[in-house]
Amino acid sequence: MVVAGQLVTHGQSRPIELADVAEKGTFAPKGVMAMRLIPGDRAHYSALKAGMGILRYSYETGEQTGTLLTFTDLPESYRKPSDYITSPNGRYILLEYGPEPLYRRSYSADFQVYDTQSKALVPLSAHGKVRLPTFSPNSTQVAYVWKNNIYIVELGTMLEEQVTSDGAVNQVINGAPDWVYEEEFALTTGLFWSPDSRYLAYLRWDESDVREYAMPIYGEALYPTEYRYKYPKAGEKNALISLHVYDGKNLKNLKINTGLEADQYLPRVQWSPRGELTYMRLNREQNHLELLQADLNTGKSTVFFEERDACYIEEPTDWYLTFVPDSPLFIVPSERDGTRQLYLCSMKGGEPQQITRGRDEVKRVYEFNPTEGTVYYQAYDGSPLNLGVFRASILQKKRKGKKLGRERISESQGICSATFMGDYYVLGQQSVGEVPKYTLHSLNGKQIRLLEDNHELKAKLAAYALPEKRFFTFRGPSGDTLNGYLVLPVGYDSTKRYPVMMTQYSGPNSQEVLNRWEVGFDQYLASRGVVVACVDGRGTGGRGREFRKCTYGQLGKLEVEDQIAAAKYLQAQPWVDAERVGIWGWSYGGYMSTLCLLRGADVFCMAVAVAPVTNWRFYDSIYTERYMGLPRHNAKGYDENAPLFYTDALKGKLLVMHGTADDNVHFQNTMRLTEALIRAGKQFDLFTFPDRNHFIYGYGARGYLYTHMDQYITENLLR
Incomplete structure (x- = not known):
């Protein structure tokens, strides 16, 4: 076992409680408040402060320097907006009230238009709640959607056009x-x-x-x-x-x-x-x-x-298409050299010029700076476990066969990200041993000030006995080196034998094994004497096109092989009780945990599946066909790795949990699995959450889910 890093263990005796990680958010790190650009003002940003207004702050000092809108100047019923949108010229502010979610990213809300010149507040529309209000670039109009139709409001007259x-x-x-x-x-x-x-x-x-x-x-x-x-x-x-x-x-x-x-x-x-x-x-x-x-x-x-x-x-x-202003040039990602890199292209045609090169794949583009001629982006940083923030010039000459230059602007190794705002950017950095930290920088890289270092969380952690987290690698069945992590019980003793609970997601281009900070359910289980293990198998991200796309047309096949191989590898360790190895997951991870228990019946003694897919024919067209092709062209691939068809093999204990109003992975998946298990004469455990969607939350549902899972693990793994 190769140890690549670990979390420093705090030596106090207070244990992690389930409620800390499932309900209270005891160890949730602080982020930074949204910093909105102020049109025409490069030295200040705006932010909403509840009960006060939309305030103006200095980038350099963080001090409040003014007010764009004071809520007490509004009628009493409009003093608590949930969000706001400023027009491109800064004159108008759209205030949002009473958002009602539709699906994962969509919602409708009431919107009021505040005119900073006349101080007038008027409804955006007489229709009530609308969707997607969007200012025109010249700030004279707002387009929005109501009852699946598009409307445009002229802000000068508030006249509406359908x-x-x-x-x-x-x-x-x-x-x-x-x-x-x-x-x-x-x-x-x-x-x-x-x-x-x-x-x-x-x-x-x-x-x-x-x-x-x-x-x-x-x-x-x-x-x-x-x-x-x-x-x-x-x-x-x-x-x-x-x-x-x-x-x-x-x-x-x-x-x-x-x-x-x-x-x-x-x-x-x-x-x-x-x-x-x-x-x-x-x-x-x-x-x-x-x-x-x-x-x-x-x-x-x-x-x-x-x-x-x-x-x-x-x-x-x-961010797929990034234009270079005042030119026909644009930047796109491509896997044409085997890893996801950035290329400079022209709308007039010609051969794309490679901007980035190497094993470290590009994760996303943040922005292009025309003054510098540089593109800012996030990419892997020497390892699939680390993500850094970089910039590269599009003006570099192409040097065939050599690594193109890039400048790393993140300061530490771990998971780093950035948010760009005019002449500044916020840099977020964290790792297994370091809580998230946020700093403000100018574009030349100079740190302006510390925004948040989560020192209060650090002090809180000192009172707890935290399990140790270690990274490891092992050789999978294909010969590929697979990355994993372990969360070891407090007071871990290599001469003892521990039960193991494997956790994973395993979906295409996903990653769970990352050098990031976390105290969650993994750490809670470890505090109870369970070794938690996670392995990113074939199909996951950060390892290049071939590793990522080898699962095409056969989702579940290679991923299950790798999870079973990981379980067997762990069973061979002297500190593992080979008879007590379980696995759990949510969504794609629930599909995997179910299939692993069925295909690895002699390896896993139990599994927990939350909101699992049980046959890819039941899932949506875009996601499924991207990775599986069309069912009429690949019937074998769809059916050979569906848990529905392996229920006869069930030996261990299985708990399935699902929300009945899951609009993403339909409850149908669990009902069809239930029917298949009944027909196979196999006993299992089922828990449903009425009217809950894919995320199973609200009115105590999330805490209830983890409590039920904790009890199930206690009964079947800690026996």
């Missing part, structure tokens, strides 16, 4: 993503203003032919109600998506010609700084990506970049 009229629930959505785009492409809006504010581009989803999924909502009334929404499962019909442009000058809508193929994806739309409308086109199999430019007069589209992959293109993101 842009679309065909929106209808479970039929047509204008300007707001459907469920599967929001969930699997992380697309948060379908509204896109042109830089000159003349045009509003928008996406339209026609989901008329998408099949509905229905969920009973038990509530508190005498009879349950039913929630129905469009959910395309793997191989089923998707919504038909189209791109349109509304011309505010001529009051006309233009439909963009996005190609002859209707069964495709348009996961991103973006205006270039020069006013060119561009969008991303992805085929149904998600192995051919194109970037196109649309003609605003004819609607015709022209491809200016494309990528193909034998397996799949990684999930599109907001």
Whole structure:
């Protein structure tokens, strides 16, 4: 076993309680408050302070230097906004009230428009709660979505114009993503203003032919109600998506010609700084990506970049396309050399020029600084366990066969991230042995001030007996070196034998084995005398294209092989009780823990599965087909690794927990598994959470879940 790092153990005697990690948030580190840009002011930022107002602060000192809005100046019923949006010119502030969540990222809310010049406060719309209010770049208009239609409000007169009229629930959505785009492409809006504010581009989803999924909502009334929404499962019909442009000058809508193929994806739309409308086109199999430019007069589209992959293109993101202002140049990530790196390309064509190179893959782009000619990004830092923040110049000459230069701006090894704001950035840093710390820097790298170092949390930790966390590696069944971590019980004695609880997620491009700070359920279990182990197997991120995409078309097969191999490796250690090895996980991790218990019946004595997928045919089209292909082309891959078909093999103890209103991994998965286990004559344990979604929270549900799991582990692993 190779130890790569460890958490310093504090030597006091106070134990970690389950409520500390499951309910109270005793060890939750502090972050920093949102720092919003103030238009035209490079020295200050704004932030909302509850009970006071929207205040102005100095970047350099952190001191309050003024007030943009004092809440006591507003009518009493409007003094507690949940959030705010400032117009690009700073004159108007949209105040948000009473947000109501829809799905993971979407919600509706009441919005009031505050005019900083006239001090007037007026409703954005007479319709009540609306979605996605978006200022035009010239700050004269706000576009929003109400009942699946798009409206534009002229702020000078507060007159409203309806842009679309065909929106209808479970039929047509204008300007707001459907469920599967929001969930699997992380697309948060379908509204896109042109830089000159003349045009509003928008996406339209026609989901008329998408099949509905229905969920009973038990509530508190005498009879349950039913929630129905469009959910395309793997191989089923998707919504038909189209791109349109509304011309505010001529009051006309233009439909963009996005190609002859209707069964495709348009996961991103973006205006270039020069006013060119561009969008991303992805085929149904998600192995051919194109970037196109649309003609605003004819609607015709022209491809200016494309990528193909034998397996799949990684999930599109907001940062995939980064334009270089005042030029036809742009930056995109690509795996063409075997790892995910950045390339400089031109809309005029030509060979892409590599900006970054090496084994350390790029994780995300933060921004491009035109003054410096540099791109700021996050990438792995010498190991898949570490993430650093870097910058690289796009002006470097391509040096074939040599590593291109990059400058590391993060200061320590661990998990580092950054948020950029004009001339400054906030640098976040943490590691296994260091609680999260946040510092403010100028673009030249100079630290301006410390924002948060979580010293109060450090002092609190000194009173607890914390388990030790160690990283290790071992050789998996494929010959690959796999990364893992152990959380060892307080007072760990290598001459004793301990039960082991394996935890994992294992999904494509995910990672759990990272050099980050955490005191959670792992540490609680270890404080009870359980060794907690986690291994990132094949298919996980940070190891290059081949390692990540080898699971294509056979999700679950190689991942289960690696988890079983990890369990056997641990069983061979003298300090492990080989008869007491369990595994648990949530979502994809729940799918894996179930399948591991069935395929590794002689290895694992128990498993806990929370909200598990039990057959990939039940999951949504975009995610599943990206990694599995279409069911009609890969029926064997879908069925060979579905837990439903291995229930005869169950030997150990199995606990399944699921929310009945899970809009993501449907409760259907657990019900079908239950039926299969009944038919196989296999006893197992089931716990359901009424009206809870995929995250199982609210009214004590999260604490209840962990308490039930803790009891199950006590009965079956600590016996």
